[in-house]
Amino acid sequence: MKVDEKKTAAAAPAAGAAPANRRSPWLSFALRRLAGLGAVLVTLVTVTFLIVQMIPGDPARVLAGPDAGPAEIEQARVRLGLDQPLIQQFASYVGGLLRGDLGTSFATGEPVTAIITSRLPFTAELAFLAILVVLLVAVPLGMTIAIACRGGRRRRLSTGFTFGTSLAGAVPEYILGTLLVLVFAIMLGVLPAAGAETPTALILPVLAVAVAPICTLARIVRRETATVLAQDYMRTARGKRLPGLTLYTRHALPNLLTSTLTLGGLILAHMLGGTIIVESVFAWPGLGTRVVEAILNRDYPVIQGVVLTLGVIATLLNLLIDVLLGVLDPRTLTGKADRP
Known part of the structure; x- marks a missing residue:
């Protein structure tokens, strides 16, 4: 009997400890969703950055205009940061997003943030x-x-x-x-x-x-x-x-x-x-x-x-x-x- 009582007493704290260690369903839900949200946001940022790289045509030529010469196109390329390595361009893009800066419209010169806010x-x-x-x-x-x-x-x-x-x-x-x-x-x-x-x-x-x-x-x-x-x-x-x-x-x-x-x-x-x-x-x-x-x-x-x-x-x-x-x-x- 004494042995059984000792086993029961030893098992009691472990059984009582389970509820204390049990995580709230809402907390688990929030952690899962935050992880999923982070993955989606990283994917969105990467895809939107690569849009410029994947669209046919030269963004610098578009910005410089149809009558621009090689020097003007190169200046536009420097202004857009396209002369930098791809990793550095991506870092600059992410840095702008963290500051709330989505860039400037080529066509009107307006901040993209202002365009989106108005539309x-x-x-x-x-x-x-x-x-x-x-x-x-x-x-x-x-x-x-x-x-x-x-x-x-x-x-x-x-x-x-x-x-x-x-x-x-x-x-x-x-x-x-x-x-x-x-x-x-x-x-x-x-x-x-x-x-x-x-x-x-x-x-x-x-x-x-x-x-x-x-x-x-x-x-x-x-x-x-x-x-x-x-x-x-x-x-x-x-x-x-x-x-x-x-x-x-x-x-x-x-x-x-x-x-x-x-x-x-x-x-x-x-x-x-x-x-x-x-x-x-x-x-x-x-x-x-x-x-x-x-x-x-x-x-x-x-x-x-x-x-x-x-x-x-x-x-x-x-x-x-x-x-x-x-x-x-x-x-x-x-x-x-x-x-x-």
């Missing part, structure tokens, strides 16, 4: 409204179709939904934007075709950006809702004859949001690219219009700055989605939640 609010407004429309339309639509077609009912509705969302989701943003302008601005004349002078000018660009993500996310929500509705706890809840609103919003919606947001985060981040394209179609004064001008003029600092800014925004958006998932389902903090 970013327009892009952010368009992207935010498009994301809001996607969430407000896709989630209820997908849930409604899944509920209406539960158990193999209403096959025509199910087929029509699948066909319609597949067809609409396959149309590129710029083609859809052109069609919207043709119908609502030219034929009907009810909405402006371009510009940002009135609030109604946002309607067509938002629709052009949002339609494809709505179709994709609605199909995801429908699939996840159908999976949730087949669970035993949902059968029990229906057996208690709970009101439909309570049944689906309180019991079904929270359980399908985890997987929906996991895939939805990728869709919403992808929408930034669609926003850039649509801005050019509607002459919206955001980053998209400016980066197209920069590409045509080979204005490399502006291209670098815009690509880096959009990459950081997409990364932060995915980080926000991960935090929301952690709040909604703490199992995702440790990676133990079932993910699609």
Whole structure:
């Protein structure tokens, strides 16, 4: 007995010490995400630096002008730092980023930071409204179709939904934007075709950006809702004859949001690219219009700055989605939640 008591006493501190050494799930989550964020930022910085190296043509010749002689081109090369070794150029680029200096536009001589600061609010407004429309339309639509077609009912509705969302989701943003302008601005004349002078000018660009993500996310929500509705706890809840609103919003919606947001985060981040394209179609004064001008003029600092800014925004958006998932389902903090 004494031997057993000694073993028990010796084992007790070790058992009691485990909770003290156990790391908080949020701390582990934060460390993992910070490591991932650091890796993404390093990749973004490297890629944006190499843009100038990979784009055909000589940046010094572009800066010096088409009529410049060899001496002027060499002066431009020295001014850009292109006469330095590649490692030194990269160190100078990173140093500028740490100081908040993204360079100067070749075309206008403006600081790239000032250009982005003046254009970013327009892009952010368009992207935010498009994301809001996607969430407000896709989630209820997908849930409604899944509920209406539960158990193999209403096959025509199910087929029509699948066909319609597949067809609409396959149309590129710029083609859809052109069609919207043709119908609502030219034929009907009810909405402006371009510009940002009135609030109604946002309607067509938002629709052009949002339609494809709505179709994709609605199909995801429908699939996840159908999976949730087949669970035993949902059968029990229906057996208690709970009101439909309570049944689906309180019991079904929270359980399908985890997987929906996991895939939805990728869709919403992808929408930034669609926003850039649509801005050019509607002459919206955001980053998209400016980066197209920069590409045509080979204005490399502006291209670098815009690509880096959009990459950081997409990364932060995915980080926000991960935090929301952690709040909604703490199992995702440790990676133990079932993910699609």
